[in-house]
Amino acid sequence: MTESSSTEKLVAMTADVTEKLNGIWDEVGFSATEREVQIQALLQEVARLFEEKVTDETAVRDTFVSSIDENKEKVREAHRRLGMANPDLARDEDGNEIPNLALTEQLVHFEALNASLEARIVTQTAALVDQRARLVSLCAELEDDADAQWASAGGETTGGGAFDLSDASLARFAAKVTEVEGLKAERMAQVIELVAQCIELFEELGVATSESVLDTQIASSLIGDAQLVSHAPSASCIGVGASGLASLQARGSELAAERERRSAYLLDLGEKVAKLWELLEISEAEQQAFEQSLTGGLSQATIDLGDAELKRLLELKRAKMSSLVAAKRLEIERLWDATACSEAARAAFAGFGVVDEALLDDALLEAHDAEIARLAGRLETMEPLLKLVAKYTEAVAARAELEELQKDKDRLKGRHASKQLKIEEGMGKQVKQIPKIIDALKKQVKAWEKTESATFFMKPPPVTVNAAADDSMEDPVPAAGRPCLEGIDET
Numbered sequence: 001m002t003e004s005s006s007t008e009k010l011v012a013m014t015a016d017v018t019e020k021l022n023g024i025w026d027e028v029g030f031s032a033t034e035r036e037v038q039i040q041a042l043l044q045e046v047a048r049l050f051e052e053k054v055t056d057e058t059a060v061r062d063t064f065v066s067s068i069d070e071n072k073e074k075v076r077e078a079h080r081r082l083g084m085a086n087p088d089l090a091r092d093e094d095g096n097e098i099p100n101l102a103l104t105e106q107l108v109h110f111e112a113l114n115a116s117l118e119a120r121i122v123t124q125t126a127a128l129v130d131q132r133a134r135l136v137s138l139c140a141e142l143e144d145d146a147d148a149q150w151a152s153a154g155g156e157t158t159g160g161g162a163f164d165l166s167d168a169s170l171a172r173f174a175a176k177v178t179e180v181e182g183l184k185a186e187r188m189a190q191v192i193e194l195v196a197q198c199i200e201l202f203e204e205l206g207v208a209t210s211e212s213v214l215d216t217q218i219a220s221s222l223i224g225d226a227q228l229v230s231h232a233p234s235a236s237c238i239g240v241g242a243s244g245l246a247s248l249q250a251r252g253s254e255l256a257a258e259r260e261r262r263s264a265y266l267l268d269l270g271e272k273v274a275k276l277w278e279l280l281e282i283s284e285a286e287q288q289a290f291e292q293s294l295t296g297g298l299s300q301a302t303i304d305l306g307d308a309e310l311k312r313l314l315e316l317k318r319a320k321m322s323s324l325v326a327a328k329r330l331e332i333e334r335l336w337d338a339t340a341c342s343e344a345a346r347a348a349f350a351g352f353g354v355v356d357e358a359l360l361d362d363a364l365l366e367a368h369d370a371e372i373a374r375l376a377g378r379l380e381t382m383e384p385l386l387k388l389v390a391k392y393t394e395a396v397a398a399r400a401e402l403e404e405l406q407k408d409k410d411r412l413k414g415r416h417a418s419k420q421l422k423i424e425e426g427m428g429k430q431v432k433q434i435p436k437i438i439d440a441l442k443k444q445v446k447a448w449e450k451t452e453s454a455t456f457f458m459k460p461p462p463v464t465v466n467a468a469a470d471d472s473m474e475d476p477v478p479a480a481g482r483p484c485l486e487g488i489d490e491t
Contacts, residue, residue, distance in 0.1 A: 017042075021035075021038070021039075021042075022035070025038070064104065064106075064107055065103065068103065068106050068107050072089050074110075074114045074117075075087050075089065075113055075114060076089075078118070078121060079117070081121065081163070081165045082117070082120060083164065083165070083168055121165055124166075124170060125163070128165060128173060131176075132150060132173070134177050135149055135150060135153075135180060138177070138180045138181060138184055139180065141184065141239070141240055141241065142180070142184055142241060143241035144180070144242070149176060152176065153172050153173050153175070154173070184240060187240045188231070188240055190245065191221075191238065191239075191245060191248060192222065192227075194248045194252050195222055196222065196225065197252055198218045198248065198251060198255060199218065201252070201255040201256065201258075202218075202219060203297070204259065204298055205258060205262065205298050205299060206295070206297060213235075215251070216235070216236070217233070217234075217238045217244075218238055220236040221236070221238045259298055262298040263298060266302065266303065269303070269306045270306070272310055273306065273309055273313060276310070276313035276317060280316055280317060280320065280324075290305075317362075321357075321361065322360055325364065325365060325368060328365065332368065335372065335375035335378075335379060336375065338375075339375060339378050339382060340457035349371050351364055351368060351371070352368075352371075381452060382448070385444055385484075388437065388441050389441065392434070392437045395431060395434045398430040399427070399430070401427065402427040402428065406424075455484075456484045
């Protein structure tokens with residue numbers, strides 16, 4: 001129905017009503033004034049109805065406008081949340097001018113657009129929820145702060161409390177999940193390595209893992225060599241959480257320190273036992289029997305066996321202390337003689353004179369060992385000189401023998417004359433070396449005395465040495481207790 005036909009119908013309806021009213025009023029006999037009153041009242045009522053209708057329809061129009069505005073704002077918000085460019089609200093997808101469309105058409109357009117955007121929001125939200133659930137699960141396993149990881153990926157709410165649902169935002173969350181998955185993989189590798197190390201130490205140290213909840217967890221955490229039973233902590237697995245890792249690291253450090261302690265203890269224990277075996281002359285068979293009884297590794301059982309053997313040897317040592325000291329004294333006397341030690345120097349070692357068995361203890365035995373070590377060291381420094389002294393002594397003896405042989409004028413006339421001649425020639429060569437030997441001996445003795453801050457004594461009995469080998473001179477080697485250089489005569 002067109003606007004003009006509606007108006008004509010309204011005019012016709014008014015005329016018809018007026019005609020019917022006038023007919024009724026004629027019958028009743030209303031005056032013109034009364035009729036005018038009735039007509040004015042009717043016009044007022046009609047005007048009221050018209051005004052009411054206009055008001056109602058204006059409200060309908062305003063509702064459409066408000067709904068359109070609300071939908072426009074929803075479109076803008078959806079674009080913002082989805083990270084899309086600002087929407088063009090003046091044209092539809094076909095390029096039509098939206099303001100030129102009826103309000104109903106505009107509303108249908110924006111509602112359809114919002115439905116499409118809402119569907120995408122639901123899809124993006126579901127993807128984001130999945131990412132958050134994965135992140136929360138990973139952080140729970142690692143005992144990390146999931147909220148902090150979420151916020152660091154951009155999970156804080158945007159204006160209005162809504163989350164950023166843009167593709168870029170979802171990519172950031174996916175990258176954060178990948179990052180935390182990488183952290184988990186690193187944590188797993190770290191835990192597996194530490195668990196394997198602890199298990200190796202358990203075996204090496206002979207640890208009874210069943211006696212500790214933590215050790216039981218560690219010992220049963222692996223499937224094979226490179227797979228954890230589970231990622232979450234349990235009675236049979238340490239898990240990959242931060243607290244489990246901290247416990248694992250602490251236990252590993254504790255076990256490593258215990259291994260070092262036991263290694264050092266057993267090394268010291270072994271050295272003590274070996275020294276006592278040597279001191280007490282324990283047989284090879286007995287030593288081997290003990291070694292075969294050891295359980296191996298660094299177990300407490302090995303330590304207990306070692307402690308028991310040391311205790312046994314110490315008791316045996318105390319029982320044999322008198323004979324041990326006596327043996328040390330024989331060695332000391334041998335070294336005193338070998339080093340031409342003077343009576344005063346021998347007397348300086350007071351421990352040698354202790355005879356009371358009550359005083360024969362470890363300290364006294366150690367004092368004897370120290371004296372033996374000192375004398376042995378002194379003898380070692382004297383060896384080159386003693387060899388030179390021996391060479392000198394042999395040369396002097398050869399000279400004396402040669403002189404005695406030369407007294408026999410007929411010694412070279414027999415059938416062994418050539419042989420005798422060779423002997424005497426050899427002895428002559430030795431005699432000719434005496435000056436060089438004296439010179440070397442003198443230099444080396446002085447050097448030795450300077451280094452050792454001591455006087456060099458030597459044996460056998462003394463003689464006076466003369467480079468010309470005077471027949472009246474005595475044997476040039478000094479007597480025991482006489483300084484060597486005093487016995488060399490270079491006149």
